[in-house]
Amino acid sequence: xxxxxxxxxxxxxxxxxxxxxxxxxxxxxxxxxxxxxxxxxxxxxxxxxxxxxxxxxxxxxxxxxxxxxxxxxxxxxxxxxxxxxxxxxxxxxxxxxxxxxxxxxxxxxxxxxxxxxxxxxxxxxxxxxxxxxxxxxxxxxxxxxxxxxxxxxxxxxxxxxxxxxxxxxxxxxxxxxxxxxxxxxxxxxxxxxxxxxxxxxxxxxxxxxxxxxxxxxxxxxxxxxxxxxxxxxxxxxxxxxxxxxxxxxxxxxxxxxxxxxxxxxxxxxxxxxxxxxxxxxxxxxxxxxxxxxxxxxxxxxxxxxxxxxxxxxxxxxxxxxxxxxxxxxxxxxxxxxxxxxxxxxxxxxxxxxxxxxxxxxxxxxxxxxxxxxxxxxxxxxxxxxxxxxxxxxxxxxxxxxxxxxxxxxxxxxxxxxxxxxxxxxxxxxxxxxxxxxxxxxxxxxxxxxxxxxxxxxxxxxxxxxxxxxxxxxxxxxxxxxxxxxxxxxxxxxxxxxxxxxxxxxxxxxxxxxxxxxxxxxxxxxxxxxxxxxxxxxxxxxxxxxxxxxxxxxxxxxxxxxxxxxxxxxxxxxxxxxxxxxxxxxxxxxxxxxxxxxxxxxxxxxxxxxxxxxxxxxxxxxxxxxxxxxxxxxxxxxxxxxxxxxxxxxxxxxxxxxxxxxxxxxxxxxxxxxxxxxxxxxxxxxxxxxxxxxxxxxxxxxxxxxxxxxxxxxxxx
Amino acid sequence: xxxxxxxxxxxxxxxxxxxxxxxxxxxxxxxxxxxxxxxxxxxxxxxxxxxxxxxxxxxxxxxxxxxxxxxxxxxxxxxxxxxxxxxxxxxxxxxxxxxxxxxxxxxxxxxxxxxxxxxxxxxxxxxxxxxxxxxxxxxxxxxxxxxxxxxxxxxxxxx
Numbered sequence: 001x002x003x004x005x006x007x008x009x010x011x012x013x014x015x016x017x018x019x020x021x022x023x024x025x026x027x028x029x030x031x032x033x034x035x036x037x038x039x040x041x042x043x044x045x046x047x048x049x050x051x052x053x054x055x056x057x058x059x060x061x062x063x064x065x066x067x068x069x070x071x072x073x074x075x076x077x078x079x080x081x082x083x084x085x086x087x088x089x090x091x092x093x094x095x096x097x098x099x100x101x102x103x104x105x106x107x108x109x110x111x112x113x114x115x116x117x118x119x120x121x122x123x124x125x126x127x128x129x130x131x132x133x134x135x136x137x138x139x140x141x142x143x144x145x146x147x148x149x150x151x152x153x154x155x156x157x158x159x160x161x162x163x164x165x166x167x168x169x170x171x172x173x174x175x176x177x178x179x180x181x182x183x184x185x186x187x188x189x190x191x192x193x194x195x196x197x198x199x200x201x202x203x204x205x206x207x208x209x210x211x212x213x214x215x216x217x218x219x220x221x222x223x224x225x226x227x228x229x230x231x232x233x234x235x236x237x238x239x240x241x242x243x244x245x246x247x248x249x250x251x252x253x254x255x256x257x258x259x260x261x262x263x264x265x266x267x268x269x270x271x272x273x274x275x276x277x278x279x280x281x282x283x284x285x286x287x288x289x290x291x292x293x294x295x296x297x298x299x300x301x302x303x304x305x306x307x308x309x310x311x312x313x314x315x316x317x318x319x320x321x322x323x324x325x326x327x328x329x330x331x332x333x334x335x336x337x338x339x340x341x342x343x344x345x346x347x348x349x350x351x352x353x354x355x356x357x358x359x360x361x362x363x364x365x366x367x368x369x370x371x372x373x374x375x376x377x378x379x380x381x382x383x384x385x386x387x388x389x390x391x392x393x394x395x396x397x398x399x400x401x402x403x404x405x406x407x408x409x410x411x412x413x414x415x416x417x418x419x420x421x422x423x424x425x426x427x428x429x430x431x432x433x434x435x436x437x438x439x440x441x442x443x444x445x446x447x448x449x450x451x452x453x454x455x456x457x458x459x460x461x462x463x464x465x466x467x468x469x470x471x472x473x474x475x476x477x478x479x480x481x482x483x484x485x486x487x488x489x490x491x492x493x494x495x496x497x498x499x500x501x502x503x504x505x506x507x508x509x510x511x512x513x514x515x516x517x518x519x520x521x522x523x524x525x526x527x528x529x530x531x532x533x534x535x536x537x538x539x540x541x542x543x544x545x546x547x548x549x550x551x552x553x554x555x556x557x558x559x560x561x562x563x564x565x566x567x568x569x570x571x572x573x574x575x576x577x578x579x580x581x582x583x584x585x586x587x588x589x590x591x592x593x594x595x596x597x598x599x600x601x602x603x604x605x606x607x608x609x610x611x612x613x614x615x616x617x618x619x620x621x622x623x624x625x626x627x628x629x630x631x632x633x634x635x636x637x638x639x640x641x642x643x644x645x646x647x648x649x650x651x652x653x654x655x656x657x658x659x660x661x662x663x664x665x666x667x668x669x670x671x672x673x674x675x676x677x678x679x680x681x682x683x684x685x686x687x688x689x690x691x692x693x694x695x696x697x698x699x700x701x702x703x704x705x706x707x708x709x710x711x712x713x714x715x716x
Numbered sequence: 717x718x719x720x721x722x723x724x725x726x727x728x729x730x731x732x733x734x735x736x737x738x739x740x741x742x743x744x745x746x747x748x749x750x751x752x753x754x755x756x757x758x759x760x761x762x763x764x765x766x767x768x769x770x771x772x773x774x775x776x777x778x779x780x781x782x783x784x785x786x787x788x789x790x791x792x793x794x795x796x797x798x799x800x801x802x803x804x805x806x807x808x809x810x811x812x813x814x815x816x817x818x819x820x821x822x823x824x825x826x827x828x829x830x831x832x833x834x835x836x837x838x839x840x841x842x843x844x845x846x847x848x849x850x851x852x853x854x855x856x857x858x859x860x861x862x863x864x865x866x867x868x869x870x871x872x873x874x875x
Contacts, residue, residue: 281796336795340820343795343813505866552862554784556824561856561864605862607743647745649862 055408056418056469056482057144058523058538062137068678069633069665071711073178073208075131079157083576083592084141084538086614090695091235092181092211092704094126094266098693100141100540100574101596101614102154105491108144109157112258114304114323115148116159117356117382121393121491124695125329128262128300130241132174132187132204135163141576142521142540143486145465146420149378149402153486153519162256162306164249165191165198172715180682180707181236182288183208198256200245209288210235210267214688214705218271225271232701233284234292237266255307261299268294272699273333275505275650280334293347294333301326316365327354335389338502339559340439340448344389351387356380370410374420378402384492386433391499392508394433394454396492400426406467419468425460426489430496432456439558453499454510461516463487480525490514494548494565500558507560508550514565517548532582539575544568550611551604552649568603570610572596586625593618598646608648612693615644615656631676632666644692654697657689674715682707744781744861751776759853762806763871768844777857778833784858786836790821793850793870806870808850819846819873827857848873 051061060082072078076087076095087095088103097107109116109127119125137159140147144156171190177183189202210231218225227233240263247256270284271277273294282292304323311317332347362376382398406420432455438448469482497510521542528535546567555562578592595616598609623635643656665678686706690697751757754776765771777783794812819842827834851873856866 337791337814337818339789339791339822505864552864554858554860554862556785556787556856556858559787559789559822559824559854559856561858561862645745650864653745 052478052480052525052527053416053471053473056471056480057140057467057484058142058480058482058525058540059138059140062139064135067131067134067137068676068713069663071131071176071678071680071709072682073181073183073707075127075129075134078131079137079139081619082139083578083594084155085139085157086693088123088612088693088695089691089703090124090126091232091237091266091269093183093206093208093237093239094264096120096123096125096127097155097157098612098614099139099155099157100542100594101572101598101610101612103612103693105151105488106154107157108148108152108155109159110148111159111302112162112304112306113158113319113321113360114302114325114358115380116300116302117325117354117358118298118300118327119329119352119354120151121493122329124268124296124331125298126264128264128298128327129159130187130202130204130239130243130260130262132189133161133202133241133243133260134159136160141538142482142523142542143465143467143484143519145424145463145486146404146406146422146467146484149422149424150400150426150463150487150489150516153488153517161200161243161258161260162245165193165200168192168194170716172713174711174713176709176711178208178707178709180704181208181211196248196250198247198249200243200247202241202243204239204241206239207289208237212705213702214686215702218700218702220272220277220699225277228285230705231288232269232696234267234270234295236289236291237264238291239264239266252310252312253308255305257303257305259301259303261301263297263299265291265297266295267291268296268333269696269699269701270294273503275698276503278334282334294331294349296332297328297330299326299328314366316363318364319362321358321360323356323358325354325356325358327356328352331388331390339500341389341435341437344436346389348388349390350392352393353385353387355383367407372408373405374407375405376403378404389436390502391433391435391453392497392501393491393493394496395431396496397429398426398489398492399429400424400489414472414474416471417469418471420466422465423462424465424487424489425462428457428459428461428489428492428495430454430457430459430492435499451499454496455498455512457496457512459495459512461489463489463516463518476528476530478525478527478529480523480527482523484521484523486519486521488517488519488548490516490548490565494550500560505560506552506563507557509557509562509564511565514548514567515546517544517546517567519544519547534580535578537575537577540573542572544570544572547600547610549600549603549605553604566603568605569601570598571601572598572610585630587623588625589620589622591618591620605648609646611648611651613644613646615654615692616642627666629667629669631669632664634664635662637661637663641689650698651692652698652700654690654692657687659687659689660684672716674713676713676715678709678711678713680709680711682709744859744863746780746859747863747865748777748779748783748857748859750855750857750865750867751778759869759871761869763853763869764874765842765871766874767842767846767848769842771840771842771853773836773838773840773855775836775855776833777827777836779859781832782829782860783827783831783834784860784862785824785826786855786857787824788821788838788840789823789854789856790819790840790851791854792818792847793852794818794847796850806850806872808870809872812849815847817845817847819843819851842873846873848875 070081073093074095086098089095140156144152169192173188185206187204191200212230243260245258308319329352331350333349335344337343358380360378379401402424404422408418410416434450441447465485467484472479523540526537547570551566553562574596576594580590582588619639621637626632640658644654663680667676688702853869858864
């Protein structure tokens, strides 16, 4: 608590001191400032003035330089450097996005404008996207239903892999090594343009061993799990991904098709599957790179086409995206009998095969009085089939369609307004599922039956969402305010599940009467930039009239604690703040932080927070640049995370921690080629700490110890 | 200048509201407990029972606010999996597979409302035709807020 006060007071002091710092700078003429900004984007988090002025929602733009400088073990861990964004990690090399404390099905990820559709609901399933294929990214915080429809309640992560090649042949080859998990990786990308035609391709392969934690043993449920050489046994994995894009570009038309595939196979910690302690006769310690049971295999295949057409008159344009995605996931473990389930055959515990076809079309046109109108339609079909002897979600199909329109108006050169409206309609069809083994009907009764774990149902859900905002910019200041409504169609698991999750030791009961989750959010951004100083503060308030919550009850069904899906009113607020100061050409410093508060206002957990609430955190960094072209840097970074005592069953409070990190890089130009070397060290002091939102937190596994990453890239 | 004053005002408001937001509500964030010190507890780790006899289950549950319900489950450990809530290693029979005569027991019991402590007694008869061997005896207890605690004992059922 004391620590939080200290952090808040520090932030306050910085904020109060800020206006006096800005005084001298705001006297500069506006046009001079603009030029400085455009030429030299030194802004923290790569958010340029032009980008921030463009729309009223709080957002951050992330370029490839940022990704290279912050490159970590997985895409979300790399993007964690953006305030308000967090990675929920599953082992050392997989993670899912959390935006302002909301994750899983409450954050949408799009790749080149198409919603990435995997198994978002599953907490042990990382984001299956190759971070080396990303050219730029954008994080929108808060409800983004207008752009992404259902699920974009917490935020929207937009990834782009479609930047145009310039030369006939260009590319980049990178090799890297990470000491903690002995990861080795190779990534190559190549592209070229021949007149109106272009191509881009890439290959990435990564192999990592069991990762190391600063501990000799882990104590969970009074059971002492000894670790050999501090390695978390069976957390090794392999990843491979490839993509190829072919396109045509002329003055009016751009059209391209892309095929990409991302494959991974990784192990889960051998001594506990979910919350269940396991002893096995498998010799896990024989090799740190082998993948034994339990493990998962994931493959995501995407076929995508994007077409833009600019009309001859009026600055109008039409864009059409069509995509097909196939997501496969198989989770294997050693079969054991549980309750009335006899020991099953084989090792496939769960399997999901999901197909998704989507089509979006959008029309943009300029209207008189500086209006810019956008309107479009969107449709999607999801088809999910399951396999294996464990049950967690049923087979389902979802068919959805949407229409939307928005308008942006420049009232004066400094003031713009925008507003939009969207209507979504979804039909969710859930199939019946019965156990493959019989259970007794009741105690003492000789009868037994195949229990139905999911009832067939058909549900129609609709939502009218909207958003409105204002942007004002003047003399280096940008003030933004946005109010919006987001929604989320309940998932098949929330509507239809009715069975035991043995890994989490609970009986999960869906609720077919759930209504679409709705969220209202008011965001503001205050941004100040001049040649030396960047300040950004993004506060928000958020209200859910019916947050879908998996509620732990005191009751038992079939020997397991009953968790049922309910809806509760929820109130949240928070803020991110960042200050970056450039002392001179070669020295800059920055401080950033985030805080989030959540309360359930109704239901049986009234007064509690939401599951896996992110604690406050702050980060300070000092960066020294060198070299004739300022293409070398050394940076030291301290990250402080507060205690998390705000918990709901079955979470554990998590103590705060701090880590020391450092990075350095230098680019060397040889003729037309660039050779760059990057070094990055995380948790330099090898401190033992726990991350409240990590998958392995509940079984008491600390976060990785010291990790040094070395990367060499050759650009041609 | 006016913008700057406005911003300082907004920020001040923000931080004042942050600072004033104390955690006044008292929430139950503690697990219920299955007593370790009860000398008459049954079963205990590595207990041995005979087919046809009765297990006189006895445990003491306590909670800081209010207990919920409890559950007793017995399943075989013929393949030596482990739930390991005990650091003791009991001597196990050789690995074998279960037949259709394997014993499965799974019953839930309610605890009277507003109890912060409860002495639980349950008589569990062991059928006389079941597979003998290593079993797990699992006791789970919840509190009214939904926190759960469990203990698993390795027991042996003999001929």
